[in-house]
Amino acid sequence: MLLGYSWSDWGSILVMQGFAGLSLFSVLLLMALGLAIIFGQMGVINMAHGEFMTIGAYTIYVISKVTEQYFPAFMPYYFVVAIFAAFAIAFIVGYFVEFILIRHLYKRPLDTLLATWGLSLIMQQIFRSTFGGREVSPTLPDWLMGSWSPTPSIDIPINGLFVMAITILVTAAVIISLYKSRWGLKVRATTQNRMMAGAVGINTQKVDRMTFAVGCGVAGVAGAAFTTIASTGPTSGSLYIVDTFLVVVFGGAASLLGTVASAFSISQAQSILTFFMTNAMGKVVTLLTIIVILMLRPEGLFASKVRK
Amino acid sequence: MIKKNQSGIWRSVRVAAYGLTLSSVLLVSSVYAGPPTAEVNTTGMAVTDDTVTVGILHSLTGTMAISETGAQQAEKLAIEQINAQGGVLGRKIKIIQEDGASDWPTFAEKAKKLLEDNHVAAIFGCWTSASRKAVLPVLERDNGLLYYPTFYEGLEQSKNVIYTGQEATQQVFAGLDWVAKNKHAKTFYLIGSDYIWPRTVMKLARKYIETVLHGKIVGEEYAALGSTQFGSTINKIRLKKPDVIYAAVVGGSNVAWFKQLKAAGITGKKQTLLTLSVTEDEAQGIGGENLLGFYSAMKYFQSLDTPENKTFVADFKKMWGANAPIGDVTQAAYEGPWLWKKAVEMAGSFDTDKVVKAEESGKITFDAPEGMVYLEPNHHLKTRLRIGEWRADGQADIVYTSPYIMPNPFPKGY
Numbered sequence: 001m002l003l004g005y006s007w008s009d010w011g012s013i014l015v016m017q018g019f020a021g022l023s024l025f026s027v028l029l030l031m032a033l034g035l036a037i038i039f040g041q042m043g044v045i046n047m048a049h050g051e052f053m054t055i056g057a058y059t060i061y062v063i064s065k066v067t068e069q070y071f072p073a074f075m076p077y078y079f080v081v082a083i084f085a086a087f088a089i090a091f092i093v094g095y096f097v098e099f100i101l102i103r104h105l106y107k108r109p110l111d112t113l114l115a116t117w118g119l120s121l122i123m124q125q126i127f128r129s130t131f132g133g134r135e136v137s138p139t140l141p142d143w144l145m146g147s148w149s150p151t152p153s154i155d156i157p158i159n160g161l162f163v164m165a166i167t168i169l170v171t172a173a174v175i176i177s178l179y180k181s182r183w184g185l186k187v188r189a190t191t192q193n194r195m196m197a198g199a200v201g202i203n204t205q206k207v208d209r210m211t212f213a214v215g216c217g218v219a220g221v222a223g224a225a226f227t228t229i230a231s232t233g234p235t236s237g238s239l240y241i242v243d244t245f246l247v248v249v250f251g252g253a254a255s256l257l258g259t260v261a262s263a264f265s266i267s268q269a270q271s272i273l274t275f276f277m278t279n280a281m282g283k284v285v286t287l288l289t290i291i292v293i294l295m296l297r298p299e300g301l302f303a304s305k306v307r308k
Numbered sequence: 309m310i311k312k313n314q315s316g317i318w319r320s321v322r323v324a325a326y327g328l329t330l331s332s333v334l335l336v337s338s339v340y341a342g343p344p345t346a347e348v349n350t351t352g353m354a355v356t357d358d359t360v361t362v363g364i365l366h367s368l369t370g371t372m373a374i375s376e377t378g379a380q381q382a383e384k385l386a387i388e389q390i391n392a393q394g395g396v397l398g399r400k401i402k403i404i405q406e407d408g409a410s411d412w413p414t415f416a417e418k419a420k421k422l423l424e425d426n427h428v429a430a431i432f433g434c435w436t437s438a439s440r441k442a443v444l445p446v447l448e449r450d451n452g453l454l455y456y457p458t459f460y461e462g463l464e465q466s467k468n469v470i471y472t473g474q475e476a477t478q479q480v481f482a483g484l485d486w487v488a489k490n491k492h493a494k495t496f497y498l499i500g501s502d503y504i505w506p507r508t509v510m511k512l513a514r515k516y517i518e519t520v521l522h523g524k525i526v527g528e529e530y531a532a533l534g535s536t537q538f539g540s541t542i543n544k545i546r547l548k549k550p551d552v553i554y555a556a557v558v559g560g561s562n563v564a565w566f567k568q569l570k571a572a573g574i575t576g577k578k579q580t581l582l583t584l585s586v587t588e589d590e591a592q593g594i595g596g597e598n599l600l601g602f603y604s605a606m607k608y609f610q611s612l613d614t615p616e617n618k619t620f621v622a623d624f625k626k627m628w629g630a631n632a633p634i635g636d637v638t639q640a641a642y643e644g645p646w647l648w649k650k651a652v653e654m655a656g657s658f659d660t661d662k663v664v665k666a667e668e669s670g671k672i673t674f675d676a677p678e679g680m681v682y683l684e685p686n687h688h689l690k691t692r693l694r695i696g697e698w699r700a701d702g703q704a705d706i707v708y709t710s711p712y713i714m715p716n717p718f719p720k721g722y
Contacts, residue, residue, distance in 0.1 A: 013547050016572075020539030133373045135560045135593045137567075145597070147573040155546075157571030230536040231563035231593050233374075239534050274540035279531050280502065282540070 012153040021271030023160035026167035029263040030225055031240055032247035033174060034218035036259040039248055041191045041211050044102060045113040048120035049244060050237025052216045054127060055093060056086035056223025057232040061131075064138030076141045083166070083224045090220025095213040102212060103205065120237065127234035135233035144228055159228035166225050170218060175256060177214075187211050250290055252300030261301050266290070342398025348657045351451075354427040355658050360399040362387070362645075363406060363422035365433030365443075370410025375559075376435045378589060378638035379457050380405070381628045383432045386645035389623070396649045397658070404428060412442035419443040423450040429658045430455065432644045435637070437461060437504060444469070451660045455644030457637050459584075459606075461508035462717040468660070470647060470667055471688045472640040474607050475717045479584055480512050481520075482693040482710040483605035484554075488521045490708070491580045493551035495526050499541060500556035501585075502530035509556050509584060512722050526550050531557065536564035542572045555583040562590050566598040576601015576698070587635030591702040599698035606636040608678040609696045609704045620677035633702075643676050647683060650674065688715030 035049045063082040067074050101119065105111045144162060147155040178184035189197040190207045198204050226232070226240075251262030266286060274282030294300070342348065345357055354361035364383055366376040387401045395401055404426050406418040415434065422428045423446065430453045434440045437460055447454055447468040454469045462475035487493045496517055500506025510528060517523040526548040529541050545553060553574075557565045562585065569575075581602040588610050591599055610621060610633070620642065624634055648663070650672050655662040666672065672683040682690040690712050696704030 009547060013543055016543050016546070017540065020543060023539065024537060133377075135374065135563060137563055137593060137595055139595070145567075145570055147571055149573065153546075155573035157568070159567075159571050229564060229567060231560050233560060236560075239536070270537075271540060274537075275543065278529060279535070279541065283532070 008153065012151065015154050016156070017271060017275055019156055019160065021268045023157070023164060024271055025264050025267035026160075026164040027222075027225070027229070028243060028247050028267050029260060030163070030167045030170060030222040031219075031244040032251070032259050032263055033170060033256075034215040034222065035244050036248050036251070036256060037174065037178075037218065038212055038215035040255065040259075041187055042208060043107070043109055044105075044212070045109055045116065046215070047113060047117040047241065048097075048123060048237075049116075049215075049219055050239070050241035051120045051123040051127075052090045052094060052219035052237075053223035053226065053240060054123070054232060054234070054237040055090045056220030057227050057236065058127065058131060058136075058223075059086040059089050059220065060224045060227045061136050061138045061232060064140075068139055075139070076143060079141055079144065083221060086220040086224035087217040088220075090223070091213045091217035094216025095209060097216070098209045098212040103208065106208070124234045124237070131234070133234065135231040135236075137231040138227050140228060162228060163225045166221065170221055171260070174214075174218065178256070183207075183210065246290065250294065250300055252302040255300070255302040258300055258302030265301075343656070348397055349659065350657070351659045352427060353429045353658050354402075355399065355429060358399055359402045360396060360658060361402045361404060361426060361428050362648075363404050363419075363426065363428040363431040363433070365406050365408055365415065365418055365422065365431050366435065367410040367439075368405075368407040372408075372410040372435055372439075375589065375637070376408075378633065378635060379435065379641035380433075381632065382457075382624065382634075382638045382642035383645060385624055385627050386642050388627070390645055390649055396652050397656070401645070408433070408439055412436075412438045415439040416442040416446050419446045419452070419454075420450070423447075423452040429453070429652075430648050430663075432457075432641065432648075434458070440469070453648075453660050453663060455641075455648060457641035457644060459636065459640075461505045462719070463508065465686055465688075465717050467664060467687075469687060470644070470683070471715075471717075472643045472647065473637060474691060474693070475688055475715055476509050476512050477716045477719050478607070478688075478691065478693060478713045479605055480509055481516055482713055483582055483584070483695060484513060484516055484521060486605075486695050486708050486710075487552050487554075487580060487582055487603075488523065491552065493580065494523045495548070495550045495552070496523055497526055497545050497548060497550035497553050498528040498555075499553065500530050501533050501535075501558045501561060503533060506530065506556035506558070506585075510554075512719065513554060515722055531561060531565075533559065533561070535561050538565050538568045542568060542574065545574070546572070551580060553579065553581040555581060556585050557583070558585050560593075562586060563594050563598075566594045566602075570598045582695075586698075587637065588633040588702065588704075589635040589638070591698065591704075592633050596698060596700040596702035599702075600700050602698050603707070604696045604698065604704060605693060606696060607691045607693055608636045608639040609694060609706055610634045611696070611703045612678065612694075612706060614677075614679065616675060616679070617677040639677050643674060643681065643689075646674050646676070647672060651683075682712075684715055686715060686717060688717060690714055 038044050038046050060082045063078060067078040101115055105115055144159055147157050149155050186202050186207045189202055190204045194204055247263045251258030269286045270282055273285050345355055349355040364380050366380040367373050391400050408415040408418055422431055432455045434443055434456050435458050440456055444466060452468055455472060456469055457472050459473040459479055498510045500510055514525055517525055527544055583604050586604045651663045651666040652658055655666040667683055668685045670685050674681050684690050692712055693710040694706050695708040697707050698704050
């Protein structure tokens with residue numbers, strides 16, 4: 001394996017493979033962040049999380065088509081605006097879903113599991129009826145599709161850098177709003193002791209609704225970022241939901257730090273293993289490792305210190 | 309404006325004219341009706357004095373609906389055209405359409421229903437090998453006839469199936485010859501989705517590259533169906549620097565695969581890539597800009613510049629809309645009803661055994677959109693292979709057309 005390639009070959013492969021790992025890391029983290037907020041803070045197992053990503057992806061698709069049709073001059077810039085739209089639409093849908101469905105099911109995690117699973121099926125059918133069964137992908141601005149070559153043998157995909165930047169911004173925003181803002185304080189108070197939080201005057205219902213909606217909005221942003229990498233179909237969400245749950249469970253459900261650490265270790269393990277083994281073997285070994293670690297640490301990498 | 313004033317008298321004249329035409333058509337058709345039903349149907353099929361019923365069996369729902377839409381559209385177009393020409397043996401074709409729902413047991417069940425309850429004279433349908441394999445025992449037991457349009461892995465030949473798509477050797481060898489000769493390719497990187505068709509195709513390709521072309525395979529990889537992470541594979545490809553990437557990635561994975569290739573700087577300008585699984589249908593989802601300069605090996609491309617194809621494309625778009633893409637399988641599906649009509653007419657009967665005998669005569673040919681095709685006694689078509697170079701608009705320029713290739717579903721030594 002080591003023979004036959006020059007050191008500079010190996011150097012550039014190391015850089016690019018490292019980047020592939022980082023890029024997978026940001027994808028996983030972006031997917032898991034919204035789920036971690038909802039599950040960690042509210043104890044709701046949201047099986048429809050993938051469909052909220054799909055909402056974000058379709059938002060980008062629709063905006064790209066409209067821009068192409070009516071404002072072609074705006075093409076290079078629409079993507080940035082569209083990401084905010086993806087957040088907003090997923091947020092609004094999440095807000096209503098919480099109002100109609102979720103709020104009746106708090107403290108019943110298995111029921112939320114079933115209800116949100118049903119919800120995901122309904123949403124998939126709505127996507128199919130609206131956009132058809134064919135997979136679609138938006139027309140991306142040219143600057144997003146190229147690669148950056150610091151040396152002739154290294155190509156760093158710009159869409160990877162872009163997803164990474166979004167991930168950093170979203171993670172920072174989530175951490176700041178959870179730990180440095182008044183809203184975050186209310187969320188944490190509600191999570192730790194709902195009765196007491198209500199007693200000191202926090203409107204816990206409102207906090208729940210906002211938390212759920214923010215989690216969905218973050219999923220929308222993840223979906224938007226996805227359109228730079230893959231296509232969108234009615235069932236795209238279910239493709240990612242397993243990986244997403246894997247990250248959240250491995251990280252320790254209620255801990256954001258755990259989610260970050262878990263996404264990082266899973267992506268690096270997968271990236272390194274799939275390079276030296278076949279794709280399938282790499283995945284299997286990663287999964288087995290996770291299972292073993294979870295047997296030793298059932299609470300995940302970083303167990304949260306919530307009073308129960 | 310003038311018409312309005314004259315409407316009274318003209319309308320009655322027009323009605324009379326329509327009436328006359330209709331009655332003369334009826335008269336003529338009753339005079340020229342085909343042979344009596346008892347003669348052309350001795351096995352109890354759904355054939356009356358003026359109609360014959362066939363089945364269309366594709367997925368209208370579920371994950372395969374995306375792909376199978378075009379095929380069933382093409383079959384309906386062919387049947388409509390045959391009816392406009394007077395039908396088969398003087399009988400108009402009636403369609404019963406069933407939904408396989410992307411689920412193999414459902415395919416078998418619906419095939420059974422079509423054959424045992426509806427007594428259809430032929431079935432046009434299936435797409436995946438899994439659906440064909442599920443339908444096969446039903447066909448053989450009830451002695452039904454299936455026209456199957458997808459390019460597939462070969463290693464099969466049933467008395468009850470006519471394969472209008474290419475089998476693997478027809479698609480693989482000529483394409484590899486072309487890259488070896490025109491791109492001076494010596495090293496190959498094989499990548500496919502992880503299921504039977506890509507694995508069989510790559511097995512054939514490996515042997516052909518190693519023994520006939522004396523080339524070298526520097527990597528072989530399979531990605532899970534639906535996989536969207538190709539980062540490691542792409543880096544391995546960069547490290548190995550193959551002359552040709554030989555790809556059989558299917559479905560939605562294709563979009564991720566080509567987008568990520570482009571983002572990693574592997575474009576048609578720098579790298580030869582030949583794929584077996586991108587038709588105009590997939591190109592629409594992938595986006596022409598991500599395919600630009602890469603090659604597909606297919607027997608048919610929509611851009612084929614012949615009068616027959618131009619008529620076909622125009623008719624298809626007229627029936628199904630200007631944006632409906634026409635891929636390789638869609639065209640192969642269009643051939644099914646025509647080949648069946650020819651065989652029935654040669655046999656002078658709808659009975660499966662007689663039709664199959666006519667199909668095996670080696671005399672059935674059809675001037676298809678792709679050019680003349682010949683139905684060989686082994687139930688496959690003798691066709692040509694074409695190499696298409698993708699343009700930014702999602703259409704391909706045909707850069708090579710092979711001589712006719714005999715179908716060989718059971719290649720020796722593979």
